[in-house]
Amino acid sequence: xxxxxxxxxxxxxxxxxxxxxxxxxxxxxxxxxxxxxxxxxxxxxxxxxxxxxxxxxxxxxxxxxxxxxxxxxxxxxxxxxxxxxxxxxxxxxxxxxxxxxxxxxxxxxxxxxxxxxxxxxxxxxxxxxxxxxxxxxxxxxxxxxxxxxxxxxxxxxxxxxxxxxxxxxxxxxxxxxxxxxxxxxxxxxxxxxxxxxxxxxxxxxxxxxxxxxxxxxxxxxxxxxxxxxxxxxxxxxxxxxxxxxxxxxxxxxxxxxx
Amino acid sequence: xxxxxxxxxxxxxxxxxxxxxxxxxxxxxxxxxxxxxxxxxxxxxxxxxxxxxxxxxxxxxxxxxxxxxxxxxxxxxxxxxxxxxxxxxxxxxxxxxxxxxxxxxxxxxxxxxxxxxxxxxxxxxxxxxxxxxxxxxxxxxxxxxxxxxxxxxxxxxxxxxxxxxxxxxxxxxxxxxxxxxxxxxxxxxxxxxxxxxxxxxxxxxxxxxxxxxxxxxxxxxxxxxxxxxxxxxxxxxxxxxxxxxxxxxxxxxxxxxxxxxxxxxxxxxxxxxxxxxxxxxxxxxxxxxxxxxxxxxxxxxxxxxxxxxxxxxxxxxxxxxxxxxxxxxxxxxxxxxxxxxxxxxxxxxxxxxxxxxxxxx
Ligand code: SF4
Ligand code: SF4
Ligand code: SF4
Ligand code: SF4
Ligand code: SF4
Numbered sequence: 333x334x335x336x337x338x339x340x341x342x343x344x345x346x347x348x349x350x351x352x353x354x355x356x357x358x359x360x361x362x363x364x365x366x367x368x369x370x371x372x373x374x375x376x377x378x379x380x381x382x383x384x385x386x387x388x389x390x391x392x393x394x395x396x397x398x399x400x401x402x403x404x405x406x407x408x409x410x411x412x413x414x415x416x417x418x419x420x421x422x423x424x425x426x427x428x429x430x431x432x433x434x435x436x437x438x439x440x441x442x443x444x445x446x447x448x449x450x451x452x453x454x455x456x457x458x459x460x461x462x463x464x465x466x467x468x469x470x471x472x473x474x475x476x477x478x479x480x481x482x483x484x485x486x487x488x489x490x491x492x493x494x495x496x497x498x499x500x501x502x503x504x505x506x507x508x509x510x511x512x513x514x515x516x517x518x519x520x521x522x523x524x525x526x527x528x529x530x531x532x533x534x535x536x537x538x539x540x541x542x543x544x545x546x547x548x549x550x551x552x553x554x555x556x557x558x559x560x561x562x563x564x565x566x567x568x569x570x571x572x573x574x575x576x577x578x579x580x581x582x583x584x585x586x587x588x589x590x
Numbered sequence: 591x592x593x594x595x596x597x598x599x600x601x602x603x604x605x606x607x608x609x610x611x612x613x614x615x616x617x618x619x620x621x622x623x624x625x626x627x628x629x630x631x632x633x634x635x636x637x638x639x640x641x642x643x644x645x646x647x648x649x650x651x652x653x654x655x656x657x658x659x660x661x662x663x664x665x666x667x668x669x670x671x672x673x674x675x676x677x678x679x680x681x682x683x684x685x686x687x688x689x690x691x692x693x694x695x696x697x698x699x700x701x702x703x704x705x706x707x708x709x710x711x712x713x714x715x716x717x718x719x720x721x722x723x724x725x726x727x728x729x730x731x732x733x734x735x736x737x738x739x740x741x742x743x744x745x746x747x748x749x750x751x752x753x754x755x756x757x758x759x760x761x762x763x764x765x766x767x768x769x770x771x772x773x774x775x776x777x778x779x780x781x782x783x784x785x786x787x788x789x790x791x792x793x794x795x796x797x798x799x800x801x802x803x804x805x806x807x808x809x810x811x812x813x814x815x816x817x818x819x820x821x822x823x824x825x826x827x828x829x830x831x832x833x834x835x836x837x838x839x840x841x842x843x844x845x846x847x848x849x850x851x852x853x854x855x856x857x858x859x860x861x862x863x864x865x866x867x868x869x870x871x872x873x874x875x876x877x878x879x880x881x882x883x884x885x886x887x888x889x890x891x892x893x894x895x896x897x898x899x900x901x902x903x904x905x906x907x908x909x910x911x912x913x914x915x916x917x918x919x920x921x922x923x924x925x926x927x928x929x930x931x932x933x934x935x936x937x938x939x940x941x942x943x944x945x946x947x948x949x950x951x
């Protein structure tokens with residue numbers, strides 16, 4: 333029966349590889365995963381090893397036009413494409429360079445050698461190819477990776493939360509940061525991390541992206557009343573969610589096209 | 591069952607006595623706020639804060655936990671299923687009167703036939719020891735209007751009032767009576783104790799003025815008449831639909847059920863988790879239809895649940911006036927303010943209806 337096991341692959345684009353590390357961190361479940369699937373490619377150790385994958389996990393942002401071809405090849409070989417982590421889902425922190433200006437960013441990173449490297453706007457993977465599911469987060473929560481793997485093995489749609497981090501934060505009975513004179517993106521950010529940051533005293537930066545109907549108007553109002561300037565608010569939005577057009581007049585429309 | 595006296599310096603002994611027989615939950619400090627927690631070790635008894643102002647989550651979390659396993663299954667065959675309906679004998683020490691009322695409300699919803707076996711089993715195994723309040727602890731509370739400043743008729747076991755050096759302990763049930771007898775540290779209250787309790791009550795009443803402009807017997811009707819008010823849209827402009835207001839509410843009991851599968855794609859657990867009518871996914875059904883797509887209709891729905899529906903369904907207050915929803919709302923949306931405003935809103939719509947009638951004649 334070994335040959336009938338579903339095949340899965342992992343592919344790297346512009347990222348810190350922290351999300352693949354999270355996959356390897358699933359110590360308790362790793363053996364079970366390896367028993368249930370065949371991992372045919374991992375970090376492209378051997379190029380184009382397999383002809384097809386049932387599920388391809390793509391980590392990292394799309395930041396070089398020349399990557400488009402590789403993404404398209406993966407898409408054509410894969411039954412299901414899953415974007416793994418903030419970089420792949422929203423462009424992640426990489427999007428910051430779009431706001432700084434590409435030239436300036438290149439100079440800062442590579443100095444005089446900047447010309448040797450290719451770059452373009454940092455974008456989510458779905459800017460190049462169709463993505464079927466997203467595992468959000470910087471890094472991804474292990475439990476969500478496992479939910480996606482088990483659901484796909486069972487042939488059902490993974491349940492990815494589409495409600496704010498505040499839900500998980502309150503269920504952990506955390507003291508709200510707004511009560512401690514700090515602000516937080518929790519009311520707009522997608523849950524699923526078990527309110528990681530507020531539970532350890534930090535504020536939420538919405539690394540898991542925004543929920544599909546964030547109330548941007550409320551965010552601007554509340555954060556402004558809290559003493560933040562419009563620039564502060566935009567900076568807060570842009571850290572992980574710069575690809576969304578949050579600087580436009582507020583709207584209740586879904587900002588994330590599913 | 592006459593009131594008893596527990597000397598204050600015996601509280602720790604009483605708590606340790608309770609821990610010998612039960613799992614003990616009590617209020618403790620959590621940062622600058624308070625939370626009910628299980629007291630695990632005899633040393634932890636010192637953390638109990640009977641003088642807490644209000645807890646972040648209400649004690650419902652012990653009866654209807656945030657996450658609860660409903661079923662374990664080994665595969666697709668129903669015979670492999672196993673429902674872990676069980677409860678350890680538990681004492682919740684230090685529930686305020688409004689939270690005792692809220693438990694009476696959730697009892698009416700969850701224990702009514704067909705009862706929720708997970709809730710009912712825990713509730714049957716739980717004793718409630720209340721503690722009195724002295725007044726409001728924030729501007730969002732309105733227990734006097736909701737008639738929840740005193741414990742409800744029944745449903746609790748002991749109820750303590752802090753008289754300085756001693757607790758005046760009222761006995762609400764046979765179980766409560768047995769409990770204080772078995773503890774052996776209580777004496778029957780005497781004349782001075784009753785007098786001190788009366789003085790406490792008088793002062794308490796003066797600290798708990800009503801905060802609504804009308805009697806709450808009119809609340810359900812005023813709600814109905816403000817259904818089409820623009821108030822809900824105006825308030826919802828600031829609402830994140832984050833669900834905090836329902837998660838911290840002692841009378842909310844909605845939950846969502848999900849199956850978590852193991853990697854064999856066959857075995858797993860069925861869990862429930864608190865859900866909230868404020869989340870946009872709440873009223874979404876198969877096919878993508880959403881019965882309450884707009885956040886203003888979700889916000890209005892919550893206010894109606896609290897001010898009208900639950901009361902009409904259970905005869906118990908849907909809102910006990912504890913103020914948690916408003917205090918924890920990051921957008922400062924206040925249910926008290928909304929209830930204050932609907933009297934005018936309803937009057938305006940009555941005027942409009944009368945004017946329209948006149949015009950059509
Ligand atoms: S999402 Fe975060 S952790 Fe994952 S690859 Fe990108 S930067 Fe690294
Ligand atoms: S700390 Fe942040 S995530 Fe938690 S309740 Fe407050 S706003 Fe929401
Ligand atoms: S709390 Fe916010 S920033 Fe932290 S992991 Fe969760 S979504 Fe990311
Ligand atoms: S009223 Fe406040 S707490 Fe409730 S959903 Fe709206 S923003 Fe969240
Ligand atoms: S609606 Fe608000 S004030 Fe009323 S019981 Fe719930 S949390 Fe308390």
